[in-house]
Structures are given as structure tokens and as C-alpha cells.
Amino acid sequence: MSTIMPNNIIVLVVDDSPESLGMLNATLNQAGLTVLVALNGLQALSIVERIQPDVILLDAIMPEMNGFDTCQKLKERLPATPIIFMTGLDDSAHVLRGFESGGVDYITKPVVPDEVLARIRVHSHNARLAQSAQVALDYAGQYIFCVNQRGELEWATPQAQQLISELKGEVATVWAKLQPRIATWLADEQRPAHLTLDEFSPPLDAQYAGDYNNLHRLIRLSEPKQKGNEQDLQHALQLTRRESEVAYWLSFGKTNWEIAQILSMSPRTVNKHLEQVYKKLSVDNRTAAASICIRVLEGHAS
Incomplete structure (x- = not known):
């Protein structure tokens, strides 16, 4: 020794x-x-x-x-x-x-x-x-991950590792699949407050929890509050049924292509619906529209 x-x-x-x-x-x-x-x-x-x-x-x-x-x-x-x-x-x-x-x-x-x-x-x-910060987070029982600037996993608290293993298996394998989305989200200067990881069932919310030396970034995982549905958006924002469906998936951070796949329509049609959503909400970009939709949905959480 x-x-x-x-x-x-x-x-x-x-x-x-x-x-x-x-x-x-x-x-x-x-x-x-x-x-x-x-x-x-x-x-x-x-x-x-x-x-x-x-x-x-x-x-x-x-x-x-x-x-x-x-x-x-x-x-x-x-x-x-x-x-x-x-x-x-x-x-x-x-x-x-x-x-x-x-x-x-x-x-x-x-x-x-x-x-x-x-x-x-x-x-x-x-x-x-x-290392001291990691020990403190371990002791606090937080679902915390630390990633580098490319979104690659550096460490995770024991509680976070257990959460991942219960849902999907090996931590490194799971995070390798999530890394592209995490990296894109972290690089966005106007990123939403949270990123919904619907690869999990139930979905998990990733929230930016700060950085250390601008090199090591902390991400907290949590189970999102149960949200409202498309009908809540339709009634609260005066949208059509199709517009509310597009807006609902927009609130989860989905791209036009992903929304098109989910709703069985073309990305061009998704874009047309979004243009109407922007006009009705008096906004000019998807981040602002998503923020309004999230507030409505969380207001209808049960």
C-alpha cells in the first residue's frame, strides 16, 4: 500500500x-x-x-x-x-x-x-x-450527469446510474445514443430550459445545472410533470386540431422531420401548420412557440 x-x-x-x-x-x-x-x-x-x-x-x-x-x-x-x-x-x-x-x-x-x-x-x-463536487453530489442523491463540451459522459452519480440501468441498461451504451441530442441542445445559445428524453418510458427531462471551468457541464435528470394534451393547446391557444398536434410535439423539442413522422404528414405540411401557430401566438420562432405551449401544458398538469 x-x-x-x-x-x-x-x-x-x-x-x-x-x-x-x-x-x-x-x-x-x-x-x-x-x-x-x-x-x-x-x-x-x-x-x-x-x-x-x-x-x-x-x-x-x-x-x-x-x-x-x-x-x-x-x-x-x-x-x-x-x-x-x-x-x-x-x-x-x-x-x-x-x-x-x-x-x-x-x-x-x-x-x-x-x-x-x-x-x-x-x-x-x-x-x-x-472530485469534491462529485462526492458532494453523490452524497446528496441527485440524478446528475457530467459531460464535456461534446456531450460525452464523464461521470454520473450512483443514483443517476441506477436510474439509467433500471430503464435501459448500461449507462455508457445509453448515453452514446443520447449524446448527439445532448450536444446539440448544449450548443444552442437559446436552448429550452429542459430537453425531454422520450427514449425512456416514462420520458425524462434533462435540465442544465451549470458548468465547471466551462469544460465540464452538469445535467440533472428528472421525471417531468404529467402534462396536458393536444386538446388543452387547441382550446387555450385557439388552434385547429392539426395545429395543436404539431404544437404539442414542438413542445417536446421535436424537429419538423420528427413531427412529420409521428403525425404521418410531410415536413412541408408541418412547416405550414407551424407558420399558422406562430401567427396565432404572435411569435416568430419555434423556441418562443414551444415556451408558450409548455406553459399551457404544465398549467394543465394533473
Whole structure:
């Protein structure tokens, strides 16, 4: 069992160059950090099976298993541990690939000791804050998911994992199907307050619960209130039967194509009905129309 003090920063340095390893080991040790070293990706994977580092410095170019493949495998084992790539001055393609494979930052070689230390401290501090927040949410029993900017799942509270498993099965498999819709919703600057996930039965509402460092976004799941129906929209908003049906599915965030499939009509016909809905509601876009419909439906919740 490791005897490393929990308040100390543990850094794993992965580099196939003994000279680079020696320099970084001396620099980080002198700054009071605990340093673990690996000459290749396989050694790094073996080390993290026994000790969990706070930060990983990873060389981008190594023989056999390169840094990008190593990063992906490390993230599978340590999804919350920040990985900082080390790359050459002109390796912009490597920098982009490093971010795509799960890296959070990069430093250029030859490394500047003060820069390395500054980045290690910032990322280790941010990771520990995020971990503390996750523990607090776990304890609070919230149905919370954390995703990155692309909508990819980073972690979920135990309660959220149980909710998903009871409804659909494996969390990762379910979220992979939801990711495109989640990503589109998060990227919309005028996104509705909630996104109805009718892939589940009963449907669930996804609500944006804030972000951390503009990189990690929290989503809360909840069972939506039972809403009114198309007839409620028809009477409250003076719509025709077909207009109320289109407006009803619009309130669930459905596209014209999806509404057309549900109501067995063409997307062009859906658009014509929406034009009349906009005119009757005195609005000029689907977001505003959906908001009004949602208010009406929630007002008729039983």
C-alpha cells in the first residue's frame, strides 16, 4: 500500500527519453512533488493500476504505443485525472490530436520548469475541486450527469446510474445514443430550459445545472410533470386540431422531420401548420412557440 501523503501532488511522467525523465524528476522532486516515471505506455498503465496520480505528463511521440493511444487507455482507467501532453514546438497537429484523445493541456519541449510546475498545480487543483463536487453530489442523491463540451459522459452519480440501468441498461451504451441530442441542445445559445428524453418510458427531462471551468457541464435528470394534451393547446391557444398536434410535439423539442413522422404528414405540411401557430401566438420562432405551449401544458398538469 502506498504511503504517499494525500495532500501531496503525485505526478506520473511518461517519456521514452531517460534524459527528459531525469530532468523532470529532479525539477518536480525539488518542488516537493512526488514523481512516478514510466518509459512507455505499458509501464504507465501498470503504474496506475497500483497508484492513482493527480496529474500525468505524457510524451506525444513514443515507440510501440504512442502518447495518444496511451492517453485513451489511461482515460479509461482514470477519467478524472488531467493529462498534459509534451510535444515539439511545431507539432500543432499533435496538439490537436492530444486534445481529441483526452488531454487537457500541453507544454512544448524543451520544457520550462516554472511553466510545468504552474500547469501541474492548476490542473491538479481543478481536478480535486471537481472530485469534491462529485462526492458532494453523490452524497446528496441527485440524478446528475457530467459531460464535456461534446456531450460525452464523464461521470454520473450512483443514483443517476441506477436510474439509467433500471430503464435501459448500461449507462455508457445509453448515453452514446443520447449524446448527439445532448450536444446539440448544449450548443444552442437559446436552448429550452429542459430537453425531454422520450427514449425512456416514462420520458425524462434533462435540465442544465451549470458548468465547471466551462469544460465540464452538469445535467440533472428528472421525471417531468404529467402534462396536458393536444386538446388543452387547441382550446387555450385557439388552434385547429392539426395545429395543436404539431404544437404539442414542438413542445417536446421535436424537429419538423420528427413531427412529420409521428403525425404521418410531410415536413412541408408541418412547416405550414407551424407558420399558422406562430401567427396565432404572435411569435416568430419555434423556441418562443414551444415556451408558450409548455406553459399551457404544465398549467394543465394533473
